[in-house]
Amino acid sequence: MGGYKYVTELYKKKQSDVLRFLFRVRCWEYRQLNVIHRASRPSRPDKARRLGYKAKQGYVVYRVRVRRGNRKKPVPKGATYGKPVRQGVNHLKFQRSLRSVAEERVGRRCGNLRVLNSYWVNQDGVYKYFEVILVDPSHKAIRRDPRINWIVNPVHKRREARGLTSAGKQNRGLGKGHRYRHHSAAQWKLQNTLSLRRYR
Numbered sequence: 001m002g003g004y005k006y007v008t009e010l011y012k013k014k015q016s017d018v019l020r021f022l023f024r025v026r027c028w029e030y031r032q033l034n035v036i037h038r039a040s041r042p043s044r045p046d047k048a049r050r051l052g053y054k055a056k057q058g059y060v061v062y063r064v065r066v067r068r069g070n071r072k073k074p075v076p077k078g079a080t081y082g083k084p085v086r087q088g089v090n091h092l093k094f095q096r097s098l099r100s101v102a103e104e105r106v107g108r109r110c111g112n113l114r115v116l117n118s119y120w121v122n123q124d125g126v127y128k129y130f131e132v133i134l135v136d137p138s139h140k141a142i143r144r145d146p147r148i149n150w151i152v153n154p155v156h157k158r159r160e161a162r163g164l165t166s167a168g169k170q171n172r173g174l175g176k177g178h179r180y181r182h183h184s185a186a187q188w189k190l191q192n193t194l195s196l197r198r199y200r
Contacts, residue, residue, distance in 0.1 A: 004046035051117035058139035
């Protein structure tokens with residue numbers, strides 16, 4: 001059994017004394033840093049490697065913190081100007097996960113890189129902390145590697161903003177097994193559209 005197996009088993013029990021202390025110390029450190037900053041190495045190397053990270057040129061890890069909780073509707077003074085059913089401002093739930101939001105923010109900061117994947121690293125009462133794995137599509141080490149050079153293709157630009165990363169696909173309702181091609185929004189549209197065909 002390799003060393004990463006032991007690290008993975010350790011992370012399965014996050015309430016253990018060792019990990020609780022480690023999370024507290026790291027959380028304090030992350031709070032002192034900028035909202036988005038580059039990490040010298042992944043804080044969870046086993047998880048990063050499972051998600052595609054390699055410790056070689058062309059791979060970058062950024063750490064980002066996202067504020068926890070619901071998403072307040074951005075309206076002036078709580079005036080939504082509509083029907084009473086749409087008056088809600090505070091208790092609205094954002095349709096995407098905080099991990100997806102973290103990927104988007106890092107992708108916006110690092111426009112020259114491609115977002116590969118991301119994972120949870122820590123959280124406190126106010127923030128959740130994620131690490132995002134990015135790949136440099138112009139680096140020769142990436143372009144020559146047949147395992148990862150698919151991401152060089154221009155169709156993969158801003159994939160985190162189009163719901164093509166793992167977190168984005170979860171939010172779209174994909175990967176649920178049987179007939180998973182239809183995500184929830186498409187199904188709603190199909191069931192709520194009256195189609196009156198010309199020859200019927």
